[in-house]
Amino acid sequence: MRLLILGGTQFLGRAVARLAHAAGHDVTCLARGQGGEPVPEVRFVAADRDAPGWLSGLDGERFDAAVDVTRRPSHARRAAQALAGRVGHWGYVSSVSVYADLATPGQLAGTAPLLPPAPPEVDDPTGEHLEHYGGCKVSCEQAVRDTFGDDRSFICRAGLIVGPEDPSGRFTYWVDRLARGGRVLAPGNPQDPVQLVDVRDLASWLVRAAEQGLTGTYDATSAPMPRGRCLAEVAAGVRSEATLTWTDQAFLQAQEVRPWSGERSVPLWVPLPEYAGFLAHDVGPALAAGLTIRPLTETAAATLDWLTSDHGAAPLTGLTSAEEAELLRRWDAAG
Ligand SMILES: NC(=O)c1ccc[n+]([C@@H]2O[C@H](COP(=O)([O-])OP(=O)(O)OC[C@H]3O[C@@H](n4cnc5c(N)ncnc54)[C@H](OP(=O)(O)O)[C@@H]3O)[C@@H](O)[C@H]2O)c1
Structure with a gap:
């Protein structure tokens, strides 16, 4: 499989790149190279997704699958639209922060109400816009679904991601x-x-979802x-x-x-x-669809x-x- 990772210089993206490469796939990571080091044995294309022509390093290339970890709606939208004709399966890493109701245990990804999308003027949920993280993830998910539909998109709403290289502490x-x-x-x-997911288990599921063409929207964390x-x-x-x-x-x-x-x-x-x-989502559907928790x-x-x-x-x-x-x-x- 030819796999494109939009990211791959930090925690989860690095884990996906490392695992996919170890599984024998042909992996390309695209990022600026500012967040951290790319995985050494994996092809790295340096590009800034804000710059015009940011995809020129991949001109004419096709991929069986892609994984995008962005938090920025404009990045999610532009990447999905630009690559829709050249990528088969689109994995997007979202977050359980998309949910509107934080108080009710046992909610399911398929039915739990979502936050409204981020306001159009907010495209980067960092600094003063941190409270828009969930709304930006909702907007990113929407951009992916609008472009790839339900039959080519895999939306993986991660819970707390933990393990080696975790920058959050x-x-x-x-x-x-x-x-x-x-x-x-x-x-x-x-x-x-409490619910959490080992970065290697999450990465492994993202790679398997790409291999198998798994689609749908799931909460990805432990029971x-x-x-x-x-x-x-x-x-x-x-x-x-x-x-x-x-x-x-x-x-x-x-x-x-x-x-x-x-x-x-x-x-x-x-x-x-x-x-x-x-920290009490019902993750039965993800476990049934192949997420394993060590x-x-x-x-x-x-x-x-x-x-x-x-x-x-x-x-x-x-x-x-x-x-x-x-x-x-x-x-x-x-x-
Ligand atoms: N940590 C948690 O507990 C948790 C929980 C739920 C969901 N999540 C989600 O899980 C994912 C974690 O992903 P991650 O660990 O790989 O880290 P991340 O912090 O989301 O990494 C973002 C990636 O995008 C790249 N990037 C940022 N701006 C860019 C630009 N302008 N042009 C090109 N590339 C750019 C960064 O690389 P460069 O800076 O090198 O360009 C980096 O590789 C995220 O989607 C996060 O929202 C995390």
Whole structure:
């Protein structure tokens, strides 16, 4: 198969390129080369999708399939339209952030209501436009469907993507923290649901979808698991003997701890009931259509290997050691 990856210099795009190449496919990645290094053994075409003539490096070429990871509606639209006659199967990596209702668990990709598309003046959901990320993904999906229809498009709404090379530091926070051991602050209730997907499992499904011509729209993440089990499996994967101290939501909010990501945050924690559906999608259709999820112990171990390797200079997000210690002291004092 000739596979075109629009992207391929970062986390997921690199994983898709590496796996497709290892499976024997003829892979081309197109990006600027600014986000990171392309996979060395894979053909790389340097191009800026904002520039006129951005596709000239691929003049006259045809591909059996393409995978696009863009967040920008103009990029999604232009690529789909320009390549519709030269690419058979179009895989688009979207996100579970497209959903309008974050509170209801058990929603399905086929029926869950979506956010409105991004306003036309917003084309890059970064910086001040971060809140338009979900709307931009909705617009990108629409551009893909408008061009490739339901019979040639595979729309893969990823949940939290984790594993080696993750630039976000969210899951890596737990790998690092549990590997360091000792007494660890755990957020919320151990029964709260969590969903995530190993970047290699997601990449592998994208490649298989291209090979098999799988079409449709799916949520691509694990089945929900209790956060307590998730942290226990991460601990087992990194051979940690850490002990968890569960601190409830009311305490964390009173201490101005942020959910999810960023400074003074606890990753993988979202406030309830507002976000009770965010990490609790029904992924039965994706699992039935071939998405496989490896044991989380393996993901944790591989993430730690990467983190402690020469290449693992990942920015971590979440609490600093001093913040965590102070919060545990206050939790104890509160009885
Ligand atoms: N991380 C998560 O937990 C999560 C969850 C749900 C969904 N997602 C989605 O999963 C995907 C992740 O993709 P990813 O890890 O490969 O990283 P990404 O951050 O989406 O990478 C964007 C890619 O596009 C390229 N690019 C950006 N601007 C460009 C331009 N003007 N011209 C040409 N290429 C350009 C970048 O390369 P250059 O900068 O080198 O050009 C890079 O390879 C994204 O679609 C994201 O929205 C992520």
